[in-house]
Amino acid sequence: MSHAQESDLRSTKIAIKRLHKNFWLRDGQKVEALRDIELDIGEGEFVSIIGASGCGKTTLLRIIGGFEDADSGSVEIRSAGQGRLATSTVFQEESVFPWLTAEENVGYGLRILKVPAQERRSIIDHFIEKVGLGPFRKAYPAQLSGGMRQRVSVARAFANQPDVLLMDEPFGALDEQTRLVLQDEVLRLWNEHRRTVLFVTHNLDEAITLSDRIIVLGARPGRVKAVIDVDLPRPRNVISLRSNARYGELYQRLWDLLRNDIAGSDGGHA
């Protein structure tokens, strides 16, 4: 059985069909941001999106999250039921509210969803502990490090239990060590609470470490260039994974797909 057939058997959570998006600049010039995007994301699947800067990754995530309209095509998110958010988003820029404490931030979506206080309390406690923020639960964002603030964001996104979690370079602004620690936390959270996750990153190690599949977007216009299955065993550990021979092969393959786009337009003259 081919990979394509296997993935058809998984129940589809997000179906994206023939998505197009253009932007018009002030001088009337057209930027074709996304062309003919077709994707099926399975229930509980962890999918990363990589591609050169400006290839449309954020635009794609924003359309899926409902922050932006497509020009044509459709995005369908199969909902698990009422009283839950379709999507929850973690951005690279910090998206915590500065006037709320860590635990109030984690519980914010649950309040909006009118989850009863007692249940809210236990969900908040669970996720605050999971991301190691127990001692800082009453702290305000200004009293936390950048890594801790992103932990609050990640905990809030999982606590909302949305149909789909969208993350746009959530660790892009963090130092390498903090980034590794947070990747490990996302791996553990995801193992325990299999959400459907779409994760944008420009970091190849991060994409391989976290994902079941990696979507490679080509630049100008953004289109699906390749879809790579990450056939590394789970549960995974951020560091020990890297000594796996398959890891190196995947890295090389991704880099071969990306290098021309990243180097610029010289690919066209080859």
Ligand SMILES: Nc1ncnc2c1ncn2[C@@H]1O[C@H](COP(=O)(O)OP(=O)(O)O)[C@@H](O)[C@H]1O
């Ligand atoms: N609001 C906007 N107006 C005009 N052009 C935009 C806008 N948002 C994004 N773009 C353009 O669309 C393309 C894709 O952008 P983006 O999705 O942010 O890329 P990525 O996240 O992959 O770096 C880029 O060429 C960018 O300049």
Ligand SMILES: [Mg+2]
């Ligand atoms: Mg972006």
